[in-house]
Amino acid sequence: MTLDATQYRNIIGQFATGVTIVTTAVDGRLHGMTANAIASVSLNPLLLLVCVDKEAHTHDHLSKAGSFTVNILAEDQRAVSVTFAASSEPEEGRLQGVKYRLGANGAPIIEGCLSHIECVVTEHTDGGDHTVFIGRVLAAERYREAPPLLFYQGQYRKLG
Numbered sequence: 184m185t186l187d188a189t190q191y192r193n194i195i196g197q198f199a200t201g202v203t204i205v206t207t208a209v210d211g212r213l214h215g216m217t218a219n220a221i222a223s224v225s226l227n228p229l230l231l232l233v234c235v236d237k238e239a240h241t242h243d244h245l246s247k248a249g250s251f252t253v254n255i256l257a258e259d260q261r262a263v264s265v266t267f268a269a270s271s272e273p274e275e276g277r278l279q280g281v282k283y284r285l286g287a288n289g290a291p292i293i294e295g296c297l298s299h300i301e302c303v304v305t306e307h308t309d310g311g312d313h314t315v316f317i318g319r320v321l322a323a324e325r326y327r328e329a330p331p332l333l334f335y336q337g338q339y340r341k342l343g
Contacts, residue, residue, distance in 0.1 A: 199335040202256045202264050207248040208289040216241040217268035229320035234313045252290035253300045258330040298325040
């Protein structure tokens with residue numbers, strides 16, 4: 184069976200994912216984007232990957248920075264996800280109104296997230312219209328117990 188992009192998107196949309204904000208910093212300027220294409224790669228060494236659309240503003244910033252932080256969002260952070268998912272303006276100004284602190288790698292850690300994972304890029308590879316960035320985990324912290332923000336069939340969802 185041959186699939187087109189719309190059919191594939193509908194099928195892969197059956198796979199429920201968590202929602203994250205991937206942040207980075209370049210020359211003191213902060214950037215971020217909503218992402219659900221992340222995965223743990225290895226426990227030894229600790230590696231995580233994030234897939235970033237080559238057209239996303241954050242793509243080039245992440246390439247230059249060489250580091251990123253994945254902020255895992257809670258169910259009550261849907262508005263934060265929507266803020267970072269908007270494509271009408273560059274990611275650079277999107278931290279306005281969103282509380283954060285800077286991590287050891289210089290990237291923002293979003294206040295109220297369930298947890299965060301700080302990484303330094305060890306390699307990147309072409310993934311069609313995306314780049315797959317593999318990061319070595321430098322630090323991570325779990326903050327609170329709460330339901331995660333989920334994405335399924337093109338919509339935000341709740342557990343249960």
